[in-house]
Amino acid sequence: MTKKTLLATVLGERQETPPIWIMRQAGRYLPEYRETRAKAGSFLDLCYNPELATEVTLQPLRRFDLDAAILFSDILVIPDALGQKVRFEQGEGPTLDPLTADSVDRLEREGALEHLAPVLETVRRLRAALSPEKTLIGFCGSPWTVATYMLNGRGSPDQWVARRFALEHPEAFARLMDVLVETSVDYLVAQLEAGADVVQLFESWALNLDDAAFATQVIEPNRRIVEGVRARVPNAPIIGFPRGAAGNLRRYAEMTGVNALGLDYATPLSFPREHLPQDLPVQGNLDPLRLVIGGEAMERRVVEIKQAFADRPHIFNLGHGIVPETPIAHVERLVNLVKTA
Numbered sequence: 001m002t003k004k005t006l007l008a009t010v011l012g013e014r015q016e017t018p019p020i021w022i023m024r025q026a027g028r029y030l031p032e033y034r035e036t037r038a039k040a041g042s043f044l045d046l047c048y049n050p051e052l053a054t055e056v057t058l059q060p061l062r063r064f065d066l067d068a069a070i071l072f073s074d075i076l077v078i079p080d081a082l083g084q085k086v087r088f089e090q091g092e093g094p095t096l097d098p099l100t101a102d103s104v105d106r107l108e109r110e111g112a113l114e115h116l117a118p119v120l121e122t123v124r125r126l127r128a129a130l131s132p133e134k135t136l137i138g139f140c141g142s143p144w145t146v147a148t149y150m151l152n153g154r155g156s157p158d159q160w161v162a163r164r165f166a167l168e169h170p171e172a173f174a175r176l177m178d179v180l181v182e183t184s185v186d187y188l189v190a191q192l193e194a195g196a197d198v199v200q201l202f203e204s205w206a207l208n209l210d211d212a213a214f215a216t217q218v219i220e221p222n223r224r225i226v227e228g229v230r231a232r233v234p235n236a237p238i239i240g241f242p243r244g245a246a247g248n249l250r251r252y253a254e255m256t257g258v259n260a261l262g263l264d265y266a267t268p269l270s271f272p273r274e275h276l277p278q279d280l281p282v283q284g285n286l287d288p289l290r291l292v293i294g295g296e297a298m299e300r301r302v303v304e305i306k307q308a309f310a311d312r313p314h315i316f317n318l319g320h321g322i323v324p325e326t327p328i329a330h331v332e333r334l335v336n337l338v339k340t341a
């Protein structure tokens with residue numbers, strides 16, 4: 001049997017050479033993505049089109065020797081499936097009609113999974129198309145991160161509206177977390193049943209929270225998702241990526257029970273050695289800006305990251321998503337360096 005090295009690493013096996021994938025590896029830095037994207041209509045039309053979503057998921061693997069494919073979709077398909085319609089206007093981030101304390105109870109859980117059926121069809125097609133040594137990664141947004149968009153109606157640098165809502169309307173906020181936890185569990189279980197090997201929880205806005213808010217808004221919902229998924233898919237392999245968690249990283253890993261911990265690029269390379277269990281797999285954490293610049297700025301750091309995490313299971317990745325201005329040649333060089341240096 002052919003081994004999936006990335007899956008094995010999530011499960012705790014250290015590799016001589018770290019496996020690699022790149023957050024947002026299918027995207028606008030690839031001309032073939034922009035071409036397929038133009039055919040699809042809106043961005044969400046692309047997410048809900050199994051044929052085109054399968055195609056863009058596979059595009060980066062045709063160019064680079066990556067060890068995993070990540071399902072092409074978005075974290076905001078969840079609010080869209082719950083009846084809070086999401087729009088992606090050209091050249092802007094996502095917009096939604098903001099949720100209020102009253103409208104939380106009007107979210108429609110029933111039928112949410114049916115709405116997501118095309119995404120699950122994409123997972124099945126990917127499973128069939130991928131060669132057996134490639135790991136297929138499914139994902140969802142973590143409830144707090146998804147809630148920041150649902151409550152504010154768009155991205156915001158400090159998540160002010162959502163942080164305020166959580167403290168001012170704790171009961172409505174708890175009901176919102178319940179809906180998101182339950183829907184996310186159903187969605188991730190369905191992805192695993194459709195053929196995903198691993199799922200990642202994207203908690204992109206785990207920053208700006210005091211440790212009490214971090215416990216209720218980040219740790220507890222993520223813990224409930226891990227528990228809920230594993231109740232139906234025993235030992236499901238899960239990567240948690242709490243971006244910006246900083247001093248809360250260790251507690252996040254311990255209390256949620258994720259198999260592997262995604263590190264953002266602000267996490268010091270000494271952090272795992274000083275603060276995390278020796279056997280905990282980590283993922284990360286090159287600054288995407290170094291991939292844009294390339295040359296020494298990138299190459300030295302890649303070697304440092306590999307050395308710093310060489311004593312434990314390590315999945316090489318960026319510390320956040322790849323950006324559209326990234327030169328393709330730099331991605332080629334990165335993958336080469338990770339595999340050989």
Ligand SMILES: Cc1c2[nH]c(c1CCC(=O)O)Cc1[nH]c(c(CCC(=O)O)c1C)Cc1[nH]c(c(CCC(=O)O)c1C)Cc1[nH]c(c(C)c1CCC(=O)O)C2
Nearest residue numbers: 023024025026027070071072073074075093094202204321
């Ligand atoms: C916060 C968040 C979102 N989406 C996601 C997050 C968490 C990760 C992170 O923090 O980056 C996750 C995401 N979004 C996308 C993927 C696909 C899988 C992958 O290749 O990693 C994944 C895993 C595609 C996408 N999602 C989006 C694009 C670009 C849209 C386009 O092609 O026009 C892609 C390829 C759009 C999107 N989607 C979102 C925003 C804020 C934006 C606009 C910003 C931007 O344009 O880059 C919400």
